[in-house]
Amino acid sequence: MREPVAITGLGTYLPRLMHDNQTLPPLDEPATAEEIARIGVMRRGWAGDGEGIAEMAAQAAARALERAGTRAAELDAVILSNWTQRRFIPEFAPRLLELLGASRAFGFDICCACAGLLYGVGLASELLQQPRYTRALVVASETTSQRARPGSKGTLILGDGAGAFVLERGERAGAGRLIDYELATAGEHHAIMDISPEGWVRTHIEQRALAELASRTIAEVSGRVLARSGVTLADVRWVIPHSGTAGVQAAIARRLELPAGRILTNFADVGNVSSASIPVALEHFQRAGQVRPGDLVLSAAVGTGWYAAAALYTV
């Protein structure tokens, strides 16, 4: 008998410095108005002093904990998703535990590129089947802007930010619920993207092929989680995917055969914040009143690995 998993808190954090297209440092080759429209990002955050991975994660987590009505000291497990800063040991979760005062929790980092938050949600939902764990925090915190070559058009797209979910075992009146999740990793595609020695994103296949692979993978993991749950896309109120570029987003809409209005992204306002994008978009559309309590949402993400994940949940 599986225990239900409630989604009791959501919190996000964006950097103090949000660059619009005018304040962004000059590109090697200025983007034309047409290129800017096609890229589709108008603002993106650049993390500054005191806005490291653990610090942004702590800000988003504190908000999620407050909404959940839970103290950090009551958490049993903390999973931190980040790929944009690397260090040997320790990674960032121990510092996050200290910042939050999560004195009882164990914590660890995962790095599944843009799919990291949903990998964390899947793992947390299994940890919460363990009777001695009641509350888990899953946070994504990324400084994606630092993985774009300065002066490249990638700086138009990549932004920084953090987003967090509090998950709890059991039903909670008025809270969301995780219905099911799906994880997949296609090792045969491990070399299609990587990071240069300078720390900048490189893509080794054509953008069109990448968008097609991304949208096909998202459709696959989404299809599996929907089929298992006995629902169809028509039953889903909103699709909130990670979409790394406007091209990927359009390919997802085509592949899922969904009207654009059912797919929610605030990519234009925050850029590609990688694994933080799903909570950041969800909170944006909750605040706007578009996503309402009880709505059925499908989220899916793919990332360089080739990692893929989907989650079906109510909010």
Next chain:
Amino acid sequence: MREPVAITGLGTYLPRLMHDNQTLPPLDEPATAEEIARIGVMRRGWAGDGEGIAEMAAQAAARALERAGTRAAELDAVILSNWTQRRFIPEFAPRLLELLGASRAFGFDICCACAGLLYGVGLASELLQQPRYTRALVVASETTSQRARPGSKGTLILGDGAGAFVLERGERAGAGRLIDYELATAGEHHAIMDISPEGWVRTHIEQRALAELASRTIAEVSGRVLARSGVTLADVRWVIPHSGTAGVQAAIARRLELPAGRILTNFADVGNVSSASIPVALEHFQRAGQVRPGDLVLSAAVGTGWYAAAALYTV
């Protein structure tokens, strides 16, 4: 109702090049015979060509799968523990999936320093409660030697290697069984050790204080897992800890009040192989005929983080 988790396969890999104290490149200050005896390591491996994190992991995993009588394509989840090599994306698990032909599994990396393998075992045991997952592979693969400053006495201690467990849901006649595990992370100690900009281990507290903290932490997580399982140390046939140094090992023996003969380590033969140390030691003493089928074993580890973990199992 929790499902039992069987330990059906164990496999390890050591580099082709095993340095003894004569072949090791010269130290800045030669070690005296007394120092060498106190350090207690006679051989340690240095990974060479074709012995990267994913490649050593694949060698250890292939042996574990063979013993489990399982094909890689039947795996549902793969968890790779490594902290000694860092990259942005992808990490190493996708390449490991490809090397193994683990076509159905999802996979991800964890980096919990020397405790990584036991974190992986804990996570895998929870994933195996999920009805759609039947078989998981947990592998640790470390090139620890590369985290010692060349010419430092650390090069006497740190060695490379990999070790893997196959875990399966359900009881398996003749196989081991995971009885319980415990994970803990003490964020307040996150700064006591780290890695220099050159990539070398640095310790910011005294060795004696570190050994005391390590042994106390190991006693705590071990005590919790034993108490929950209703057994005492007297019931445990063997303790196979991760022991980063001979000093830590002696402190563990004192703290647990165990005769030295009940604590098994092959540290002298392989050095500190970090998160790979527990499977590497277990296989060593199984081959030697000392650890026998059905024996009750307690393993525990701590690592820079401050990560701690313990597992109680039969072999």
